[in-house]
Amino acid sequence: xxxxxxxxxxxxxxxxxxxxxxxxxxxxxxxxxxxxxxxxxxxxxxxxxxxxxxxxxxxxxxxxxxxxxxxxxxxxxxxxxxxxxxxxxxx
Amino acid sequence: xxxxxxxxxxxxxxxxxxxxxxxxxxxxxxxxxxxxxxxxxxxxxxxxxxxxxxxxxxxxxxxxxxxxxxxxxxxxxxxxxxxxxxxxxxxxxxxxxxxxxxxxxxxxxxxxxxxxxxxxxxxxxxxxxxxxxxxxxxxxxxxxxxxxxxxxxxxxxxxxxxxxxxxxxxxxxxxxxxxxxxxxxxxxxxxxxxxxxxxxxxxxxxxxxxxxxxxxxxxxxxxxxxxxxxxxxxxxxxxxxxxxxxxxxxxxxxxxxxxxxxxxxxxxxxxxxxxxxxxxxxxxxxxxxxxxxxxxxxxxxxxxxxxxxxxxxxxxxxxxxxxxxxxxxxxxxxxxxxxxxxxxxxxxxxxxxxxxxxxxxxxxxxxxxxxxxxxxxxxxxxxxxxxxxxxxxxxxxxxxxxxxxxxxxxxxxxxxxxxxxxxxx
Ligand SMILES: [Zn+2]
Ligand SMILES: [Zn+2]
Numbered sequence: 467x468x469x470x471x472x473x474x475x476x477x478x479x480x481x482x483x484x485x486x487x488x489x490x491x492x493x494x495x496x497x498x499x500x501x502x503x504x505x506x507x508x509x510x511x512x513x514x515x516x517x518x519x520x521x522x523x524x525x526x527x528x529x530x531x532x533x534x535x536x537x538x539x540x541x542x543x544x545x546x547x548x549x550x551x552x553x554x555x556x557x
Numbered sequence: 558x559x560x561x562x563x564x565x566x567x568x569x570x571x572x573x574x575x576x577x578x579x580x581x582x583x584x585x586x587x588x589x590x591x592x593x594x595x596x597x598x599x600x601x602x603x604x605x606x607x608x609x610x611x612x613x614x615x616x617x618x619x620x621x622x623x624x625x626x627x628x629x630x631x632x633x634x635x636x637x638x639x640x641x642x643x644x645x646x647x648x649x650x651x652x653x654x655x656x657x658x659x660x661x662x663x664x665x666x667x668x669x670x671x672x673x674x675x676x677x678x679x680x681x682x683x684x685x686x687x688x689x690x691x692x693x694x695x696x697x698x699x700x701x702x703x704x705x706x707x708x709x710x711x712x713x714x715x716x717x718x719x720x721x722x723x724x725x726x727x728x729x730x731x732x733x734x735x736x737x738x739x740x741x742x743x744x745x746x747x748x749x750x751x752x753x754x755x756x757x758x759x760x761x762x763x764x765x766x767x768x769x770x771x772x773x774x775x776x777x778x779x780x781x782x783x784x785x786x787x788x789x790x791x792x793x794x795x796x797x798x799x800x801x802x803x804x805x806x807x808x809x810x811x812x813x814x815x816x817x818x819x820x821x822x823x824x825x826x827x828x829x830x831x832x833x834x835x836x837x838x839x840x841x842x843x844x845x846x847x848x849x850x851x852x853x854x855x856x857x858x859x860x861x862x863x864x865x866x867x868x869x870x871x872x873x874x875x876x877x878x879x880x881x882x883x884x885x886x887x888x889x890x891x892x893x894x895x896x897x898x899x900x901x902x903x904x905x906x907x908x909x910x911x912x913x914x915x916x917x918x919x920x921x922x923x924x925x926x927x928x929x930x931x932x933x934x935x936x937x938x939x940x941x942x943x944x945x946x947x948x949x950x951x952x953x954x955x956x957x958x959x960x961x962x963x964x965x966x967x968x969x970x971x972x973x974x975x976x977x978x979x980x981x982x
Contacts, residue, residue, distance in 0.1 A: 469626060475572025477868055482978070484974040484977060484978065485971070485974050485975070485978070487970040487971060487973070487974040488967040488968065488970050488971025488974060489967060489971075490970075491966050491967045491969075491970035491971075492963040492964055492966060492968075492970075493963070493967075495962060495963040495966040495967070496847075496882065496959055496960065496962075496963035497750055497855065498805040498940050499962065499963075500908055500959060501952070502745065503748060503749070503951070503952045503953075503954045504837075504924060505839070505843070505949060505950065505951055506834040506837075506839065506842065506951075507834075508839060508840075508843040508949060509832065509839050509842055510822075510842050510843055510844075510845035510846065512821060512822075512845070512882055512885070512886070513885055513886050513888075513889040514889070515587055516818050516819070516820065516821050516822075516846065516847045516886070517818065517819035517820060517846070518816055518817070518818050518819075518886060518890070519656075519657075519816060519817045519819075520814055520815070520816035520890045521815040521816065522814075523813070523814045523816065523890065523891050523893075523894045524649070524812070524813045524814065525810070525811050525812035525813060525814055525891070525894065526811055527784065527809065527810045527811070528808060528809045529806050529807070529808055530783075530807055530808065530809045531806075531807035532788075532804070532805070532806055532807065533785070533803070533804060533805045533806075534804050535802055535803075535804060536802065536804075536805070537578050537800060537801070537802060537803070538803065539801070539803060539935070540785070540900045540901045541783065541784070541785040541898075541900045541901040541902065541903055542903065543903040544901030544902060544903055545903055545904055546888075546892060546898075546901060546902040546903070546904065547892060547901075549885040549886075549888040549889045549892075550881075550885050552881065552884065552907070553782075553904050553905055553906060553907055554905060554907070555904045555906070555907065555908065555945050556779070556781070556906045556908040557908070
């Protein structure tokens with residue numbers, strides 16, 4: 467919370483959106499405590515905590531397109547780290 | 558003359574006839590073949606022959622007064638004090654070796670389809686909460702439900718689940734578990750529901766063996782998707798604001814990886830296999846992994862003083878879930894090869910070929926303190942891994958205290974924000 471306060475205090479000519487700090491802080495506090503008590507988000511990390519022996523990763527990539535101008539700093543729908551989010555199954 | 562004779566008389570030069578060229582089958586034969594059970598895959602025979610008469614005897618004096626001593630993980634004869642343990646299944650049945658050569662689905666005898674058992678191990682349905690609890694009636698005619706502590710009795714028996722192949726004995730003592738639970742709940746006092754705080758008695762912890770299927774598997778997983786590499790980044794002024802723009806190359810990305818997993822542990826009870834935030838099912842899952850390599854051959858003497866739960870999921874039920882978990886593992890394995898795509902990768906298609914899998918059914922030891930929250934009808938519990946001591950739980954919260962705290966923080970931040978606005982206006 468103190469980090470947030472520092473950020474808020476550092477602005478010169480503070481924008482109106484900082485009024486969202488109250489509701490955001492309230493909601494954040496609620497969820498942080500709730501999670502700490504109920505642990506609904508926890509699960510066994512079998513991707514890491516199982517004995518796995520892998521061969522070297524195979525693969526290739528091919529340039530198919532170019533984006534010359536976008537305001538989007540990253541790809542849409544990046545799921546490369548969301549290991550458990552299933553996508554279309556190939557046969 | 559039989560067909561065999563004819564065949565042996567045939568000139569040696571004639572090539573052996575392919576199987577499909579034999580005389581046509583009658584419709585009757587075709588139908589019989591279609592109806593026949595699929596040929597069973599290989600089985601690991603884990604049945605404990607020394608228990609053939611259904612009685613567990615001390616190998617030294619023959620007494621049946623045998624139970625587990627948790628501090629050593631050994632069985633102890635209460636008559637002559639002899640201590641021993643069953644062989645580790647890891648060596649006994651060659652588990653853990655040859656995973657990279659597994660073919661098809663290999664199922665240990667205890668992991669086979671769940672059948673009715675006719676021994677002393679019976680399943681009782683709890684009249685309090687409906688859970689199905691397995692009890693060794695040779696040693697106890699009644700027991701308590703480990704979820705709601707309701708006393709069970711034999712009149713509520715239901716057909717039994719399969720006897721497991723292996724059991725991992727309790728290691729953490731009851732006192733150690735009580736200490737873990739007290740510590741876990743102790744850190745969560747302030748916002749705990751007042752009724753929970755009043756009724757919390759960690760000494761009510763119960764030792765329970767939960768059913769799992771432990772899987773070794775060999776698989777190849779493949780992924781296909783799009784990745785982007787940033788080629789340029791610049792800012793443009795538009796009025797008072799400056800806007801950042803990017804240029805990027807888009808790639809078609811394919812990855813595949815072959816791997817083996819050793820002792821992937823999957824929930825064997827349907828009640829707990831479904832995770833979503835409206836239940837506390839994820840809690841027991843979170844205290845995995847267990848040191849399953851130390852599991853020993855099933856012997857019901859390990860059950861004395863504990864309850865256990867019936868396995869109601871078969872290999873067939875869990876195969877789709879195994880594929881999901883293998884896909885997740887494969888994704889984590891290929892993740893390190895995506896570094897050059899600094900704008901990220903979006904997987905769009907994935908595939909897994911399970912070359913082979915080997916399934917063993919196992920009882921794993923957990924200390925459980927449970928608490929049923931009346932007003933929300935939710936079962937909360939704190940579970941302790943009775944091998945590693947890892948502890949996880951769900952503590953009912955006092956909603957109004959939580960809201961009050963949230964509002965206090967919110968009001969405080971809003972006050973600062975307001976002061977900044979006023980100060981810089
Ligand atoms: Zn003895
Ligand atoms: Zn119950």
